[in-house]
Amino acid sequence: MIERTSIDKLVELADQKVTVCGWTDKIRDQKTVQFIVLRDETGLVQLVRERIEGDPICDVISELSADSVVQVSGVVKIDPRVKLGGLEVQIEDVIVLSKAEPIPINEDTSLDKRLDWRFIDLRNSRNRLIFEVQTELERSYRKTWQEEGFIEIHSPKLMAAASESGAELFRVDYFDTSAFLAQSPQFYKQMAMAAGFGKVFEIGPVFRANPSFTSRHDTEFTSVDVEFSWIDSHEDVMNFEQRLLARMLKDVSDKFQDEISSVFGVDVIVPELPFPRIKLAEAVEIVESSGHKIERTDGDLDPEGERRIAEYVQNEYGHQFVFLTDYPATVRPYYHMRHPEDATLTKSFDLVWKGLEITTGAQREHRYDTLVNQAIEKGLELAPLQFYLDFFRYGMPPHGGFGMGLTRVLMILLGLKNVREVTFLYRGPNRLSP
Numbered sequence: 001m002i003e004r005t006s007i008d009k010l011v012e013l014a015d016q017k018v019t020v021c022g023w024t025d026k027i028r029d030q031k032t033v034q035f036i037v038l039r040d041e042t043g044l045v046q047l048v049r050e051r052i053e054g055d056p057i058c059d060v061i062s063e064l065s066a067d068s069v070v071q072v073s074g075v076v077k078i079d080p081r082v083k084l085g086g087l088e089v090q091i092e093d094v095i096v097l098s099k100a101e102p103i104p105i106n107e108d109t110s111l112d113k114r115l116d117w118r119f120i121d122l123r124n125s126r127n128r129l130i131f132e133v134q135t136e137l138e139r140s141y142r143k144t145w146q147e148e149g150f151i152e153i154h155s156p157k158l159m160a161a162a163s164e165s166g167a168e169l170f171r172v173d174y175f176d177t178s179a180f181l182a183q184s185p186q187f188y189k190q191m192a193m194a195a196g197f198g199k200v201f202e203i204g205p206v207f208r209a210n211p212s213f214t215s216r217h218d219t220e221f222t223s224v225d226v227e228f229s230w231i232d233s234h235e236d237v238m239n240f241e242q243r244l245l246a247r248m249l250k251d252v253s254d255k256f257q258d259e260i261s262s263v264f265g266v267d268v269i270v271p272e273l274p275f276p277r278i279k280l281a282e283a284v285e286i287v288e289s290s291g292h293k294i295e296r297t298d299g300d301l302d303p304e305g306e307r308r309i310a311e312y313v314q315n316e317y318g319h320q321f322v323f324l325t326d327y328p329a330t331v332r333p334y335y336h337m338r339h340p341e342d343a344t345l346t347k348s349f350d351l352v353w354k355g356l357e358i359t360t361g362a363q364r365e366h367r368y369d370t371l372v373n374q375a376i377e378k379g380l381e382l383a384p385l386q387f388y389l390d391f392f393r394y395g396m397p398p399h400g401g402f403g404m405g406l407t408r409v410l411m412i413l414l415g416l417k418n419v420r421e422v423t424f425l426y427r428g429p430n431r432l433s434p
Contacts, residue, residue: 002019002021002071003019004018004019004020004021004071005018005019005020006020006040006041006042007020007022007038007039007040007042007043007044007045008042008043009042010045010076010085010087010089011078011085011086011087013076014076014077014078014087015075015076015077016075016076017073017074017075017092018073018074018075018076018089019071019072019073020038020040020045020047020071020072020074020089021040021069021070021071021072021097022038022039022040022069022070023038023039023040023067023068023069023070023100023123024036024037024038024039024064024065024066024067024068024070024100025037025038025039025044025066025067026066027061027064027066029061029062030051031051032050032051033048033049033050033051034048034049034050034051034058034061034062034091035047035048036048036061036064036070036072036091037084038070038072039123039125041128043085043125044084044085044125045084045085045087045088045089046082046084046085046087046088046089047072047074047088047089047090047091048088048089048090048091049061049090049091057091057092057093057094060094060096061091061094064096064099065099065100065101065102066100066102066103067100067103067120067123068096068098068099068100069096069097069098069100070094070095070096070097071094071095071097072089072091072093072094072095073091073092073093074089074090074091074092074093075089075090075092076088076089077089077090103120104117104120105117105120105121107124111418111420111421115420115426115431116434118424118425118434119434122424125263126263126264127421129256129259129260129263130410130414130421130422131424132256133252133256133260133410133413133414134406134410134422136251136252136255136256137248137251137252137406137409137410137413138203138406139251140247140248140251140252141201141203141224141244141248143247143251144243144244144247144248145199145201145226148199148240149198149199150199150200150201150226150228151192151197151198151199151200151201152200152201152202153185153188153189153192153197153200153201153202154202154204155182155185155188155189155202155204156182156188157181157182157204157205157206157207158172158174158179158180158181158182159179159180159181159182159187160179160180160384160387161180161384161385161387161388162180162183162384168183168208168209168210169181169183169209170207170209170219181207182206182207183206183207183208184206184223184225184403185202185204185206185223185225186225186335186403187388187391189202189225189226189227189401190227190335190364190388190391190396190399191388191391192227193227193228193229193366193391193396193397193399194391194392194394194395194396198228198229198230199226199227199228199229200226200227200228201224201225201226201227202223202224202225203222203223203224203225203406204222204223204225205220205221205222205223206220206221206222206223206403207219207220208220208221210429211429212429213428213429213430215417215418215419215420216356216408216411216418216419217419217428218407218419218420218423218426218427218428219427219428219429220427221405221406221407221419221423222405222406222407223403223404223405223406224403224404224405224406224409225401225402225403225404226240226241226244226401226402226403226404227399227400227401228240228399228400228401229397229398229399230397230398230399231363231398231399231400232398233347233363233400234325234337234347234348234349234361234362234363234400236363236400237349237361237362237363237400237401237402238275238277238323238325238349238351238361239274241351241359241361241402241404242271242273242274242275242321243273245271245321246270246271246273249268249269249270249271249413250270252268252413253268253270256268260414264414264415264416265415266413266414266415268413269320271319271320271321272319275319275321275322275323275351276313276316276317276319276321276322276323277322277323277325277349278309278313278322278323278324278325279324279325279326280299280300280301280324280325280326280327280328281326283301283305283309283324284299284301284305286308286309286312287301287305287308287309287312290308290312292304292305292308298328298330298331299327299328299330299331300327300331301324303356306352306355306356306357307355307356309322309324309352310322310352310353310354310355310356311355320353320354321351321352321353322351322352323349323350323351323352324349324350324351324352325348325349326339326345326346326347326348326349327345327346327348327349327350328344328345328346329343329344329345329346329374330344332346332348332362333378334365334371334374334375334377334378334380335364335365335371335374335375336348336362336363336364336365337362337363337364337365337366337400338365338374346362347362347363347400348360348361348362348363349361349362349402351402351404353409353412354412356408356412357408358404358405358408358409358412359402359403359404359405360402360403361400361401361402361403362400362401362402363398363399363400364399364400364401366392366396366397366398366399367392367396368389368392368393368396371389371392372389375389407419407422407423410422
């Protein structure tokens with residue numbers, strides 16, 4: 001390992017010799033003095049060298065290009081006049097580890113071209129903050145799961161049959177047959193319930209062959225999935241999710257509120273519990289009474305409907321979240337439990353945050369005969385589903401869970417408008433590289 005000091009530790013090392021490594025963010029080659037602004041993963045620092053004719057180190061600095069990788073030795077000097085952190089490093093030696101060619105993008109470059117050069121785009125401190133927040137978000141989730149006794153699973157992403165509808169499947173060659181990329185870990189997290197795991201979670205990739213070019217869709221994304229047993233209804237699932245999200249937002253706020261406010265101009269609001277609940281049929285009435293005609297024919301809200309119900313909840317309840325509940329069986333999978341008093345409705349929900357759906361969840365049907373009948377009612381062939389149906393033949397507890405899109409949560413949290421900005425490497429209908 002190179003013996004180096006990270007930039008954030010320099011303030012503790014006044015008048016001491018250090019070695020710093022990073023990228024040359026800016027270079028000012030003046031007549032009497034040379035400046036380098038160096039960037040590493042912890043911040044920026046100003047480096048300075050008095051210019052002397054014939055000095056080989058000055059010659060090296062003069063030939064540097066922006067974003068070259070260098071190793072610099074020098075002495076830390078505290079100087080309140082230096083705008084960048086109130087200190088600078090007086091250069092004694094410079095080693096060029098990797099000289100950069102001219103950088104093909106800048107902060108004004110279009111998002112699509114920035115994605116072509118994503119490894120350079122991610123050098124921006126703003127973009128680094130996105131993934132620091134993502135790390136804290138996931139850490140907070142895991143803390144809650146650990147405290148509440150959940151087990152982490154890693155389900156296979158190659159499947160013999162669809163885990164959701166058969167419409168958005170990626171088919172891949174698999175030796176002498178075909179397989180499908182998993183749309184969800186749904187079947188396998190329910191298998192864990194049959195295995196007696198009790199409570200499970202997974203953070204992993206899922207795939208949707210959806211030819212959509214909207215700012216909120218992608219063909220591969222990270223799904224946060226939860227399933228747990230011994231529930232009475234979908235209310236238990238919603239109660240857990242709201243605790244999970246409120247805890248996460250508090251943890252993110254405690255650690256990053258000032259930076260998020262400075263960089264993205266948004267406040268992280270820790271929500272009060274419980275989140276409001278509105279039955280879908282009532283939500284449709286509220287939206288249409290506001291003057292918006294929902295174009296969808298399946299009874300669900302369209303994107304504008306989600307925005308309007310969010311506005312209604314903000315005005316009526318002062319809340320950024322709303323659970324939309326009791327979806328019609330016609331728009332939900334066969335494995336969602338029906339209401340005993342009205343079999344046309346399911347014990348299911350969507351969670352909408354600031355006008356965008358981030359979660360679908362439900363109590364699952366755990367009774368084998370009922371599950372089979374609901375699959376037949378949906379017109380599904382039972383043979384490809386038999387491995388899944390077998391989970392329910394040998395004792396299955398009442399259970400439920402949800403799936404939540406990580407990038408949507410991050411996008412809304414930071415007040416951004418496109419999942420492409422918060423995805424490490426985005427995949428969409430026309431993007432398969434880098």
